[in-house]
Amino acid sequence: MSDLTEKVIIVTGANSGIGLEAAKILSQQGAQVILAVRNRQKGEEAIASILNGNKEAKVEVMDLDLSDLNSVRTFAQAFLEQYNSLDLLINNAGVMTPPYERTKEGFELQFGSNHLGHFALTGLLLPLLKKTSNSRVVTLSSIAHRGASIDFDNLDGSKGYKAMKFYRQSKLANLLFAKELDNRLKQHGLPTISIGCHPGITSTNLFKFGKRDSSNLLKTLLKWFFQPVEMGVLPTIYAATSEGLRGGEYIGPDGRGNRTGNPAIETPAANVYNQEMMKKLWDTSEELTGVVYDFQ
Template sequence: MKCILLSHDLSGKRIIITGANSGIGLEAAKLLAGRGAEIILAVRNVEKGRGAKQTILKDHESASMEVMLLDLSDLESVRDFSTQFSHRYDTLDILINNAGVMVPPHQYTKDGFELQFGSNHLGHFALTGLLLPLLKRTPTSRVVSLSSIAHRGASILFDNLDGSNGYKPMAFYRQSKLATLLFAKELDNRLKEHGLNVISLACHPGISATNLFKLGGKDAPNFLKKLSTLFFQTAERGALPTVYAATNESLTGGEYIGPDGSGNRKGYPAIETPAAGVYDRETMKKLWEVSEALTKVKYDFHEFSKL
C-alpha cells in the first residue's frame, strides 16, 4: 500500500528529533520546520546542532528551533535533558527517536552498555519513558522510533548484550535495530492497553547515503560516499518515512513505515510488514523488563490527571 505524504500545517506542534544535526534527522527537521512545527534539535554536539539550525533557517527564516544537549550513550545526560525540557515546556506533540550509531569497534557507553544497544535502544527507551508524562498531557501525541531493514534475521542476545562474550559490529547493530522495532510495538501495545491517547510507530529509511556509515569509527572515503549515491537513496528521500510516521493522521499506532521499492531499500513511504515472526510476545516482554532494569526507568501508564 503506497502512502502519499501530507502537506498539512504543523503550526503549534512541538517536536523533538534526536540526532537532528545531520543525515536523516536533519532532513526530517528541515521538512517538519518547513510545515511550521517547533523543532527541538536534541544533539550530542551542540556546535553541530547550531550549525544544523542555521542550515534550516536559510530555507525557513521564520522556523522556531532550539538546540539542546542530549547524549544517548549517557543516561545522566538523558535524565538532564528530560528534566530541562520538562521544566521549559508543558507539552510534547511528537518525539522522534532518530539518533544512532552503526558498526563501531567494540565500545561501551558511560553506563557500561555495548555502544550500539546502549545508544540506539536503551538511550531512547529511557528518554521516551522520562518524557511520557508530557506526551500523555498532549492530545494526539506520538512517538516515532527509527529501526532498519537490518532487523531482518537479527536476534536479541540476552546472554551477551554487552558483547563481552564475543562482538561482531553488524550483528550488534542488527540487534539494536530489532530492539528498536520491538520497543516501538510493545510501547504501542501498552499505551493501548491503558487507554492512553498516545501512539507509537516505527519506521526505517531504507538504505540511505548518510554519515551513519563509518569504517572503523572513521568517515568512509569520499569515493565510497560518491559510489553509495548510485545505489542508495539520498538522506532527504530517506527522511520521508520519518515525516510520514510523524504526521500522517490516518495512522493508529503500531505501524511500521518504510520505502515501497524493491527490498524496501528505496522509494516512497508505505506501511510495511516486518520480517515474519518478529513480534514475539515473550521476547518483547523480556526486552522491556531488561530495558527497565538496565536504565532504571519505569514507565507510568496511568492516565494523566489534569490539575
Template sequence: MLLENLTGKKAIITGANSGIGYEAAKDLSSKGAFVILAVRNMEKGKGAAEGILQRNPQAKIKLMKLDLADLQSVRDFTEVFMEEFDSLDLLINNAGVMIPPYGKTKDGFELQFGSNHLGHFALTGLLLPILKTTSESRVVTLSIIAHRGAKIDFYNLDGSKGYKAMKFYGQSKLANLLFAKELDNRFKHHGLESISIACHPGISNTNLFHLGKGETPAFMKGMVKFFSQPAEKGAETTIYAATEESLQGGEYIGPNGRGNRKGNPAIEIPAAGVYNKETMEKLWAVSEELTNVRYTF
C-alpha cells in the same frame, strides 16, 4: 493525508544535526512546528540550526544537549524540557551509532545497544508524563533494514562474550522496532491517545554509512549512491510516520521499492515472527532494569 500545518505542535528529534534527523527537522519546522534539536555535539548542532534558519528565517527551533550514551544526560535533558514546556506532540527517536569498534556507554552498556535502544527507551519513558497529557501525541522510532535476521542475545547484551559490530548493530535496530511495537501495545492497553510508530529510511546516503574507522573510499561512495537514496528522500518515511493522519499506531513504515531499499513511504509488514511477544516483554523488562526507568501508564 500528511498534515501540512503543524503550527503550535512541539517536536523533539534526536540526532537532528545531520542526515535523516536534520532533513526531518527542516521539513517539520517549515510546516510550523516548534522543533527541539536534541544533539550530542552542540557545535554541529549550531551548524544545523543555522542551516535551517538560513532556509527559513521564521523557523521555530531550539538546540538542546542530549547524549544518549549517558543516562544522566538523558535525565538532565528531560528535566529541562519539562520545566520549559507543557506539551510534546512528537518525539522522533532518530539518533544512532553504526558499526563502531567495541566500546561502552558511560553507564557500561555496549555502545550500539546502549545508545540506539537503551538511551531512547529511557528518554521516552522519562517524557511519558508529558506525552500522556498531550492530545494525540506520537512517538516515532527509527529502525533499519539491518534488523532482518537479527536477534536479541540476552546473554551477551554487553558484548563481553564476543563482539561483532554488524551483529550488534542489527540487534540494536531490532530492539528499536520491538520497542516501538510494544510501546504502542501498552498505549492501547491503557486506553491512551498516544501512538507509537516505527519506520526506516531504506538505504540512505547519510554520515552513518561508512566502513570501519576511516573515511569511506571514493569508489564505495559511488556504489552507495547507486543503491541508496539521498538523506532527504530517506527522511520521507520519518515524516510520513510523524504526520500521516490515517496511521493508528503500531505500523512500520519503509520505502516501497525493491527490498524496501528505496522508494516512497508505505506500510511495511515485518517478517513473520519478528514481533515475538515473549521477546518483546523480556526486552522491556530488561530495559527498565538496566536504565532504572519505569514506565507508568
C-alpha cells in the same frame, strides 16, 4: 502534510542526515523543533542551515548524549521544565558498526545508544506525551533487523563482539520497542501512539562506520545505488504526520526489498513480533536504565 503550527517536536540526532532533514521539513510546517544532539557545535551549525532556508523557523538545540543516562535524565528534566506539551518525539539518533566501545553505564555502545538511550528518554518524557492531545512517538529501525536476534546473555559485548551483528540487534530492539510501546499505550487506554519506521538504504553519515570515514569507493556507491536523504526521510515524515495511522505500524520505502522508494506501511520480517521476547526486552530495558514507565 497539515499545518504544524504550535506543535512541539523533538528530533534526536538532528544535526545531520535524516534527523536534520526531518527537522527542516517539520519546521517549515510551523512546528517548534528541538534538535536533541550530542555535539552542540554541530547542532548550532544545523540550526544555521535550517534558518538559512527558512528565517521564520522555530528551532532550538538541546544537549543530549544517548550513551549517557545521566545526560538523558538531564535533558528530560530540562525539557519538562521548559515545555508544557510534547506532540511528537522522533527517536532518530543512531550509531552504526563502530569499533567495540561501551557507554558510560557499561552497555555495548550500539545497544546502549540506539535502544536503551531512547527507551529511557521516551519513558522520562511519557508524562508530557500523555498530557498532549494526539501525541505520538516515532522510532527508527532498519532493514538490518531482518534475521537479527537479541542476545540477552551478551548485551555488553564482553563475550564477543561483531559490529554488524550488534547493530542489527539494536535495530531489532528499536522495532520491538516501538511495537510494544504502542501495545502498552493501547492496553492502558492512552491516546498517544507509537510507530516504527526505517529509511531503507539511504546515503547518510551513518556510513562513516564509527570514527572512520567511508572509502571513496563506498561514497561513490552511496551516490549511485542508495537513495538520497531527501527520499530516505519520507518514511519518518509519513510516520510522524500521517493522520491515517493508528499506532503500531511500520513504515518504510515501497521499492524492491524496501531499500528505496516512497513511504508505505510495511510488513516486518516474519515472526519478528515475538511476544515473549518483547516483554523480556521491555523488562530488561527498565532494569538496565532504571526508567519504569508510568502508564496510569
